Amino acid sequence: MCAATTCCDVCATLPFNVRALTSSVGGAVGLDDQHANVLQDDPMALHKSSSGDSQDAVERQHQSSFTSKRLERICKEIYEKCGGSVREIAHLSCREVKIGKRVGKGGTASVYHVTGFALTPFPRNELHKNDHQVELRQALKDSSMQPQGRYVLKRLSKNFMSSHHEDDPPKEVNKFARAALINMLLEAQFLRVFDHPNIVKLTAMGECDSENFFLIMTYLPESMEERIISWRKQVKRNTKKLLQREKTPVLAKLSHQFFKPDYYKKQQYTAHLELRKLMYERLYVAQDIAAAVGYLHEQRILYRDLKTSNIGFDSEGTVKLFDFGISRFLPTPEVEEGEHFEDSFDMSKVGTKMFMAPGMFCFTERDIFYA
Amino acid sequence: MFFLSFDDELTNSDLCCVLFILSTEIAEKRSYGVKADCYSFGVLLWQLLAMANPRPVYTPYLVNEEEAAASAAFNKILSTNRRGPRYEFPLCACWPMFVQSLLRRIFQRNPRLRPNMAEIERKLESSLEKLWKEIQQDEETMFGKTTAPCTPETQTDSRTIPIQGSLNTLPYMFGLDRQRTFEMELEHEF
Numbered sequence: 001m002c003a004a005t006t007c008c009d010v011c012a013t014l015p016f017n018v019r020a021l022t023s024s025v026g027g028a029v030g031l032d033d034q035h036a037n038v039l040q041d042d043p044m045a046l047h048k049s050s051s052g053d054s055q056d057a058v059e060r061q062h063q064s065s066f067t068s069k070r071l072e073r074i075c076k077e078i079y080e081k082c083g084g085s086v087r088e089i090a091h092l093s094c095r096e097v098k099i100g101k102r103v104g105k106g107g108t109a110s111v112y113h114v115t116g117f118a119l120t121p122f123p124r125n126e127l128h129k130n131d132h133q134v135e136l137r138q139a140l141k142d143s144s145m146q147p148q149g150r151y152v153l154k155r156l157s158k159n160f161m162s163s164h165h166e167d168d169p170p171k172e173v174n175k176f177a178r179a180a181l182i183n184m185l186l187e188a189q190f191l192r193v194f195d196h197p198n199i200v201k202l203t204a205m206g207e208c209d210s211e212n213f214f215l216i217m218t219y220l221p222e223s224m225e226e227r228i229i230s231w232r233k234q235v236k237r238n239t240k241k242l243l244q245r246e247k248t249p250v251l252a253k254l255s256h257q258f259f260k261p262d263y264y265k266k267q268q269y270t271a272h273l274e275l276r277k278l279m280y281e282r283l284y285v286a287q288d289i290a291a292a293v294g295y296l297h298e299q300r301i302l303y304r305d306l307k308t309s310n311i312g313f314d315s316e317g318t319v320k321l322f323d324f325g326i327s328r329f330l331p332t333p334e335v336e337e338g339e340h341f342e343d344s345f346d347m348s349k350v351g352t353k354m355f356m357a358p359g360m361f362c363f364t365e366r367d368i369f370y371a
Numbered sequence: 372m373f374f375l376s377f378d379d380e381l382t383n384s385d386l387c388c389v390l391f392i393l394s395t396e397i398a399e400k401r402s403y404g405v406k407a408d409c410y411s412f413g414v415l416l417w418q419l420l421a422m423a424n425p426r427p428v429y430t431p432y433l434v435n436e437e438e439a440a441a442s443a444a445f446n447k448i449l450s451t452n453r454r455g456p457r458y459e460f461p462l463c464a465c466w467p468m469f470v471q472s473l474l475r476r477i478f479q480r481n482p483r484l485r486p487n488m489a490e491i492e493r494k495l496e497s498s499l500e501k502l503w504k505e506i507q508q509d510e511e512t513m514f515g516k517t518t519a520p521c522t523p524e525t526q527t528d529s530r531t532i533p534i535q536g537s538l539n540t541l542p543y544m545f546g547l548d549r550q551r552t553f554e555m556e557l558e559h560e561f
Contacts, residue, residue: 228419229422232422235422269513273506273509273510276502276505276506276509279466279502280506283419283420283467283499286419287492289415290412290488290491293408293488294488294492296408297487297489302404304408306411306412306414308415308418330405
């Protein structure tokens with residue numbers, strides 16, 4: 001059951017109208033007008049009447065109520081746990097952002113460069129007239145002028161979202177679109193709460209249209225894979241230097257021995273030192289990532305998608321985690337506070353609920369492919 | 372089915388390989404907790420150190436017959452002993468010892484035995500400090516103080532290197548032979 005107050009609070013933390021967003025996607029999420037009795041209302045009533053198959057409709061209804069429950073619970077949890085520390089961020093409308101090239105594409109979302117912001121002088125949206133919002137928006141625009149302030153825009157792919165408009169709606173896609181939307185909403189909420197140097201910062205968000213919205217985050221120019229490749233090149237070069245002596249021609253060797261007796265030795269030592277420094281650098285990066293993931297675990301959040309392509313380096317060279325699309329809260333432990341918190345942390349019971357939500361987890365194309 | 376560490380194909384890189392490493396409890400559809408994240412961090416750490424991609428090991432849901440046959444054969448080779456580790460990440464002897472022991476602990480089958488994320492961080496932090504001090508000391512002994520401003524008094528004859536050892540034995544001193552064998556092993560395996 002959705003208590004009226006929490007639902008309002010949840011909505012208040014989001015700077016845009018969730019209801020409009022979610023109701024357009026099949027009305028699945030079910031935060032409705034009165035912010036109450038969400039689950040008792042039948043969000044799929046329209047669909048039910050149109051589709052003759054009653055069993056199917058019941059199934060779908062079950063799924064939708066399940067996801068709405070989940071979303072509600074998680075949003076509530078986020079709000080309760082970090083309610084005080086949710087940052088307010090700038091809210092933009094779709095036309096105010098100039099989009100450049102596409103940087104990357106995932107299963108559901110795609111990421112674009114932001115070339116600039118064109119703030120409207122007379123905003124129609126009431127939210128934009130708020131004093132604090134005006135400041136935030138102006139600050140964002142100013143920072144985008146500077147060379148280090150580069151941003152990317154992340155939004156759900158258009159064809160992915162719009163496919164359920166067609167006259168024969170494929171059920172799966174509709175379900176996935178809904179799940180993707182929910183995931184992105186959760187990601188936005190998570191990112192607004194997090195405050196860690198190794199986690200990417202969300203700077204702004206807004207609606208594209210009635211059923212899609214975007215997040216604006218700092219741009220990470222170098223990905224982890226590129227960095228690993230460059231490291232590997234450096235390591236190979238240095239190992240080559242270390243073993244150089246075997247390959248140098250005899251004459252050069254002799255002349256070097258005559259004029260600079262320690263030339264090769266010195267080079268080898270520098271190469272060795274270089275190698276050790278590279279090792280240190282790599283481990284340092286690993287430590288930063290460990291710190292970020294540890295921070296998430298402290299907040300009882302599972303990242304669940306730790307891999308090289310979800311890690312990037314910003315313009316200053318610090319490691320950043322991004323893409324919190326499938327990170328989730330752990331269920332609250334049932335033990336009292338006096339007992340060992342650490343031990344209950346990794347109880348095997350913990351994750352069982354996560355297996356029970358089929359709709360929530362099958363949302364990328366890959367997943368569809370493999371599931 | 373969901374995934375923990377999964378990578379698509381990279382277009383313009385050497386690391387062009389599909390990565391499909393799941394922590395053991397997820398691959399076996401057991402319930403999991405934070406230790407699954409620890410496992411994938413271990414995979415990441417391994418990738419950072421080896422600078423290579425682990426090859427696909429385990430496919431819980433198979434798409435076509437070829438893949439099924441391939442993975443069946445592969446799993447047969449790897450996990451004849453069901454109690455043992457499903458897939459062992461090869462560790463190079465030239466890596467620092469603390470990292471090796473850490474990785475061995477992380478890749479354990481039982482998630483409860485794996486170290487906590489905070490513990491991993493602490494371990495890395497403390498031993499990285501030591502490592503950095505060692506590197507700085509070595510730099511000083513090899514080349515004199517490079518960081519200090521170069522004045523006629525402090526300038527020493529940097530051509531002579533205090534550390535003894537003939538050129539032929541140097542690679543062995545640095546553990547390079549081990550690294551070479553590790554690389555050969557990797558190429559053989561992947």
